[in-house]
Structure formats: structure tokens, C-alpha cells
Amino acid sequence: MEPNYYILLGAPGAGKGTQAAMLVLALGIPHVASGDLFREHLSKGTELGLLAKQYMDEGKLVPDDVTVRMVLDRLAQPDCAKGAILDGFPRTIAQAQALERALSANGQRIKAALYIKVSTEELLRRLGGRYTCKNCGAVYHIVFDPPKQPGVCDKCGGPLYQRADDTPETAKKRLDVYFQQTAPLIEYYRQQGLLREIDGEQPIEAVHAALLKVIRGE
Numbered sequence: 001m002e003p004n005y006y007i008l009l010g011a012p013g014a015g016k017g018t019q020a021a022m023l024v025l026a027l028g029i030p031h032v033a034s035g036d037l038f039r040e041h042l043s044k045g046t047e048l049g050l051l052a053k054q055y056m057d058e059g060k061l062v063p064d065d066v067t068v069r070m071v072l073d074r075l076a077q078p079d080c081a082k083g084a085i086l087d088g089f090p091r092t093i094a095q096a097q098a099l100e101r102a103l104s105a106n107g108q109r110i111k112a113a114l115y116i117k118v119s120t121e122e123l124l125r126r127l128g129g130r131y132t133c134k135n136c137g138a139v140y141h142i143v144f145d146p147p148k149q150p151g152v153c154d155k156c157g158g159p160l161y162q163r164a165d166d167t168p169e170t171a172k173k174r175l176d177v178y179f180q181q182t183a184p185l186i187e188y189y190r191q192q193g194l195l196r197e198i199d200g201e202q203p204i205e206a207v208h209a210a211l212l213k214v215i216r217g218e
């Protein structure tokens with residue numbers, strides 16, 4: 001059977017990581033998040049991690065060549081044989097084209113680009129209250145999706161922290177970068193007939209249901 005590659009498109013804070021974790025359970029394919037891959041490299045102190053940090057700290061995009069290589073290496077792992085839920089990648093037209101080239105070389109293609117639409121005001125509220133697990137990367141929100149015990153991950157018991165790039169200043173910069181460099185992908189995928197739009201301002205469970213409905217073509 002042809003692998004199912006889904007792209008989760010949307011601004012920082014739209015809920016891509018939250019929804020991807022739920023889709024993993026529903027679809028049985030892995031969550032591949034370029035930001036998580038960079039943070040893993042950073043925590044291991046690899047050369048790639050140190051390079052990425054310079055960009056991440058400023059809310060800028062890591063250069064396309066290293067990003068593409070890292071994600072394609074991840075997609076070549078055996079657990080992605082049935083597909084993957086891509087989160088945070090592609091973020092530029094050049095990344096999207098590189099992904100297409102790599103997939104089509106294997107006779108594969110993207111199934112759909114799922115665009116989670118959220119207003120800028122709401123994005124800033126979400127980024128400002130986001131807490132991430134240091135251990136497993138699970139995300140929470142201090143008000144909208146709090147953990148059972150403050151500061152402790154429900155899933156693995158790991159410690160929760162606020163990402164350095166979620167401060168108001170860097171979050172705003174990341175949104176600027178999103179509108180300039182990533183938002184053009186919405187039209188790009190629309191023109192290819194792959195774009196599916198989802199209202200991301202609903203509660204987490206309702207967004208999940210809407211995504212599943214679109215994926216299952218109901």
C-alpha cells in the first residue's frame with residue numbers, strides 16, 4: 001500500500017504538535033517534527049544542534065539544505081515506511097519542492113496538506129502559555145490544556161519547561177517569519193489541490209475530529 005504522508009501546516013502555536021500526537025494514535029504512523037529533531041540534536045550537543053541553535057534562538061529558519069537533509073534522513077527510517085505526519089516541515093517553498101522530489105523518486109506523493117487556521121491574537125496567547133516536556137516533547141498549556149500536576153508531564157512524568165523561543169519577543173519574530181516564508185505554502189498546496197483547511201480555534205478534541213473527518217474524506 002502507498003505510504004500516507006500528511007503535512008500539518010499552520011503558524012507556530014496553531015496546534016500542530018498537539019494534533020500530531022493525537023493523529024499518531026489514530027493513524028498508526030509516526031510524528032516527524034523538524035523542531036523536535038533540532039531540539040534533540042541540541043540536547044545531545046551535536047554539530048547540527050549547535051548550528052540550529054543560532055537560528056532558533058532568534059526565531060529564524062535554519063537553512064534549507066541542512067533542514068531538508070535532516071528530515072529526509074528521518075523519513076528514510078523503517079518506522080516511516082507506511083507514511084508520516086509532518087509537523088513544521090516544509091516551511092519554505094524550496095523545502096516543499098525538495099520533499100516532492102524525494103518522494104517522487106520513490107513513486108510516492110503527499111496525501112494532503114492539512115492547514116490549521118488560527119488568528120494571530122490566539123497564536124500569541126497559546127505560545128505565551130505553552131509548556132513542553134523536557135523528556136518526551138509533549139505539549140501543554142497553562143490554561144487551555146493544563147497537566148494534571150503542575151510542572152509534571154502526564155505522559156512520562158518528565159519536567160515541563162517554557163521554550164526559550166516562546167518569549168513574547170521571539171514568538172512575534174517567529175510569526176513574522178511564518179507570514180513571510182511559510183504562509184506562501186498555503187497557496188502552493190491549494191494550487192496542487194492538496195490543501196484542506198481546518199478551523200484551529202475550536203477546542204483540541206473538536207480540531208482532532210475535524211482533522212480525522214478530512215483525512216477520512218467524509
Ligand code: ADP
Nearest residue numbers: 013014015016017018126130140141144203204
Ligand atoms: P504548534 O506545534 O503548532 O506550534 P502546539 O501544538 O505546541 O502548536 O500548541 C501551542 C499551544 O497551544 C500549546 O500550549 C497547546 O497546549 C495549546 N493548544 C493547542 N491546540 C489548542 C486548542 N485547540 N485550543 C487551545 N489551546 C491549544
Ligand code: AMP
Nearest residue numbers: 034035055056060061062067088089091
Ligand atoms: P518549531 O518547534 O516547529 O516551532 O520550530 C522551532 C524552530 O526550529 C524554528 O523557529 C526554526 O528555527 C527551527 N525549524 C524547525 N523546523 C524548521 C524548518 N522546516 N525549516 C527551518 N527551520 C526550522
